[in-house]
Amino acid sequence: MIPATFDYTRPASVDDAVRALSDAGEDAKVLAGGQSLMPLLRMRLAYPDALIDVGRIGALREIRDEGDALVIGAMATHHEVIRDPLVREHLPLIARATETVADPAVRHRGTFGGSMAHADPAGDLPAVALALDAVFLVRSVRGEREIPAADFFVDWMTSAMEPDELLVGVRVPKLGSGWGVHYEKFHRTAQAWAIVGVACAVRRNGDGVEEARVALTNMGPAPVRASAVETAVSGRPASEDVFRTAAAQAAAGTEPPADLHGSSEYRAHLATVLTARALSAATGA
């Protein structure tokens, strides 16, 4: 299939980009890596008037250290994120989860920010951002604002960004020492979307769990934190039994979708199994 026509601009700077976005009106779309957008265009499920290609704005590609956080430029590709020494050192969960996104060729083009802005509940990275309490840095001609991950993912493929806003980067607090991380992705074939995914970070204190962050992929129209699980493991011994018991609440309060790849009921079940496994893997238990 073939995309419908659209106008195309390739701004050289963030300022130019947000201006172009503002001028283009609400039916414009930002073209980042295009790995989610291109299939939609080709299937004619999307009809943007204009594409603002931010692929050449070098500043958006940087991954920088801000002391207690990393700021990952929206246009850093998955490939770059996976290999970035800062990410690997301070935010290995992001590297791990990104490795599971699509396939190598898609990871060469697809971007960290693009995945976030697409806000696909089956995407792997939104749950990771949620688990890590990331903050989304958003620009428009009206200025700049920051949106915490908890507010960013609003609904099925819908983020809190306005049509005239551009995601410029994501600030992710470093986890510091003592944390173990894991992303447990469950899918039928290597290329397939996650039926359920669990992003997990656990800080251990000796044999016990001091703090846990657990966020779920594809367990609702947007990623969700399994806060009941987080609470249930905090302060408890890092053991499989504890994890299993706590994980039994993983699906509490979620509204998992039912589709070709899994029923709601099955997803709810999977969430419990996978959460226990993710906790174990993150703690080496």
Add this chain to the structure above:
Amino acid sequence: MTVQEGDAVTTQEVGSPRKRSEDARLITGRTRWTDNMTPAGTLHMAFVRSPHAHARITRVDTSQAKGRPGVVAVFSGADLAEEQGSLPCAWVVTEDMKHPEHPPMAVNEVRYVGEPVACVVARDKYAAVDALEEIDIDYEPLPAVVDMDAALADGADLVHEDLGTNKSYTWVFENGDLDAAMRDAPVVIEREYIQQRLIPTAMEPRSVLCVPEDEDYTLYSATQIPHILRLMLATVTGIPEHRLRVVAPDVGGGFGSKLQVYGEEVLALLIARRLGRPVKWTESRSEGNMTVHHGRDQIQRLTLAAERDGRIRGLKVNLLADMGAYLMLVTPGIPLLGAFMFNGIYKMDALSFTCTGVFTTKTPTDAYRGAGRPEATFAIERLMDELAAELGIDAIEVRRRNWIAHEEFPYETIAGLTYDTGNYEAATDKALELFEYDKLRAEQADRRERQDPVQLGIGVSTFTEMCGLAPSRVLGSLSYGAGGWEHASVRVLPSGKVEVVTGSSPHGQGHATAWAQIAADRLGVPWEDVKVLHGDTAISPKGMDTYGSRSLAVGGVALYSACEKVVDKARKVAAHLLEASEQDLDFSGGRFSVRGVQQEGKTIQEVALAAFAAHDLPEGIEPSLDSDATFDPENFSFPHGTHLCATEVDTETGMVKIRKYVAVDDVGTVVNPLIVEGQVHGGLAQGIAQALYEEAVYDTEGNLTTTTMADYLIPSAADLPAFTTDRTETPATSNPLGVKGVGEAGTIASTPAVVNAIVDALRPHGVNDVQMPCTPERVWRALRGEAKPRAAEPGAGGGLGSAGGDQ
């Protein structure tokens, strides 16, 4: 021609792992896919397709589209109604078979999602696709018919109102006294198995290019059947056959899906005729998933009666086979190809087979790799495992007690076929050894003991199949519309180089390599000196094309015969040149020599040159060695083998992982082991994919929800295991080469091996079936003891509308 003659041949080429001559262009991108060709002036077609499973077309307004820039013409079905005819079905399986009209482009009514309704012809693809949006069509929706059982119920909504029923036919085959077999049988096993609907998914999407020249038309198509297509196009359109040339250039896989006469092919021809310009159409994958014929889709209701010792008494098979909305080229015959395979390799006293073809508002079904035989093999091989479980006998042992022993061949089966040769014991013993069966059984016991969340299962499939389609007399008895012969001709050029022309039409198998091996051996010329020509009705005027694992077993044998004729002709010329009698000539290594006087001889190249010069030929001999031959097999070929699969089943998530897969196949004499192994690998991948991944899913309203590869899951390298393959070799006695087909064997054998392994892992949990594809959710549900829900619940990797509408 006798087997002894075959044995006399020195076999240096046949049996050697020749690297393929086809590869050079394929690895460098110098390919000739149909879509690669765009003659000057080519126009591009695009289709508006029905979004409805079933609807009346009340209005088609093409006026806006006609005004779009770059648009040359727009046609609705009504615009072509006078000339488009009806797509052919060549297999009228019963006298009273209901056989509806099937216009290439819908005129009054649409009966599946994706059926073409209107067509834009434009200067380029982009302009054509844009104009589709401007075509305005009104439909009056009619009820979708999705579920086969419901379709047969009284008062059911009808797919074809005028037929008065959704039943196309009921076809019955019976042999032996089934009632007696069932009466007081100590063991009776009843099962219902679902053969889900599959989408063949050749990597090359369909493509067709029609180039008109005066009153002649050359149609390039990604087809398996250029010869059949030419005849059918002539029949459908009334364009005389001799005005049509069909070319199958490089064809990127078929697996049965390109064994078809598609509406788009007919329309490309008609529109090229109307516009007097080349017309091309290439489908997109999502378009193709809706419109390439689908495969399988049967509900199998089975009753097996057996003795306490495991010996089978009889088998009753009741099939519902989903035809889809129309009968295409061989749609109704596909399930009947399985009729003779339900007994598998086993002896039994009675077999009763009843198949009902059912119309639904879905894409028509037709041949997909194995075509009827995988379904039958699945049924009997699954039942053998069920029987073993019922009796507490090892799955291998129960098979041993029933299979035809090697000394019993030739053996006439309960289905009336004569299996010429086979050695099930040898293949099984070899497979067990490679598999380390006992070791894995021990591990299985250990995991059961430990209540390991990951259980191990072992699945067995001791299969055979009938292939090498087909003896013409058999096809005739099954009311098939054509014969099953194949043609080949051999041209010996003046320089001694050889051109082989074959009626088989490859699409990835490697005919050019293997045929050259056969010819090189028979003629004693270097392999490099043989060029194989195919896939163009102007070059290869006679043929029955490629499907049903027939190329080598029928077409290869035709070539063998043609080569024999060349040698016979050459012998006459050589005898003349050597002033010896024919009987005194030996032919070996491409050289005729006078027996006892080895230094006196003529090479076949020298003889060819002499024949060309024609200066000194014996009386009554034409100046040519060229020969052709047509081979009509006297019997099918019956490859067999033993496949063993070990699966690890995660009982917490339902995820299945193949731990080990061993396939020992007996495909008779092997011409090229490299190619044979490749065929087995690819066949395994597709059979495993049916067991674990693939399903075409329709919702209750008849929408296909697996239109993309994101939803119709084709496994990648990361999803499949490494296979251990080996062979035993029991030559076929039905042809002089001793060969059997191999193209479908892997697919036929592997599906039940995988499912048997999954069920074996879960049997202690009370599970005796998991419906295909065995998605994690289905496995999980089976573990929870859930009966198969017939409700319209999504999920489970499947939905409604595929074979029976349950999931």
Add this chain to the structure above:
Amino acid sequence: MPRIRVEVDGATYEDEVEPRLLLVHYLRERLGKVGTPVGCDTSNCGACTVLMDGMSVKSCSVLAVQADGSDVTTVEGLGIDGTPHPMQRAFHEEHALQCGYCTPGMIMASLDLLRENADPSEEEVRDGLEGNLCRCTGYQNIVKAVRRAAGEMRDPAEQEVTP
């Protein structure tokens, strides 16, 4: 219409293109580089894989305008003066193709794989090719071919390092 400048298989092209023109269609229909085929419309199959500035991309999911200024290598650009590239040769030697439709993409993806991992294990090859579908081979011989090519490609490299 935007004007783009692209180097493809060593030749430079400058063209005006519609923004919506897919790179693969640009290659096939404007440049006549039909060696790179299209197999799907959701970027699943990988048949259209090419290297863009040395990295594998699915050319059906890249706009021609996005390739402006890039260096694109297709399967047609491999090998030197008619001598096949070791990867192409390995695919032939190991019978890693049947119909050959996935082969251009498979070869390009395999080259990308070796760029990062010169000596991949069987499992690494399988994982690395997760984005390329083949319907004929069952992948077994593809995996063998990639590992064979890796071996052949490592050898000359080693010779260079240790003169």
Add this chain to the structure above:
Amino acid sequence: MELDHDFTVPVPVDQAWSVLLDVERVAACMPGATLDSIEGEEFKGRMKVKVGAMTITYRGSARIVSADESSRTVTMEASAKEARGSGTAAATVQAKLIDEGDTTRVTVHTKLNVTGRPAQFGRNILAEVGSKIISRFAKALEEELESSGTESSGAGAEGAAETEAESGASVTEITPESAAAPAAPEAAEASGAPEAPAEPQTAAAPAAKRERPLRVAREDDAIDLLEVAGPSVAKRAVPAVGGLVGLLVVFRLLTRRRRGRKKR
């Protein structure tokens, strides 16, 4: 896809019945719908469904096919085609009123049939979007019926309030730090105050854009392309609005909206 909704409104059955017979009012409950013209009994309009990067615009018509006063049942049919594709959408809505004295129980049974691309994916776009649209329709109908009881009280408040209270709240909820919509957060926090959301709506233009509810374009009005965005935003926002107060807000705003019909 079949969906059932059931609610009770604090108006007598006769009053609710008269609303149900007003196709314009009922059609107006369809989120994202725009009315283009009224031809006799038939209402023509369009509906733009926008979810993330996906957009599908439908054009079609709606009409009452039966109204049985004795059983207090109205059946309405709507059918539409994609403006740029071959797909269709059809809905049959059967609303039944049950007299419960001062209140009326309403059951709404909807049969939704979508064809074409949105129905052709395993990721269930149809279920994700369709059911949410219908849920919002039922919710809006509930509000419309309730508003009929106090219609006069809202009359005359000229169209400042373009957004349902719940959407207003949701917008503010999801963009609490929107520089361009400084009033929005306050509006969210003050959602208990009936008038509060009205004011920020105009100020928070970009924010409100994504979450515009239905408006009906009059013959004398310019055609407005509207959209449904993030269909379950409303659902998420409901708790923020909360209980009876929220309902009151809804009811007031809707009343004014109906009177307002102001072009954006």
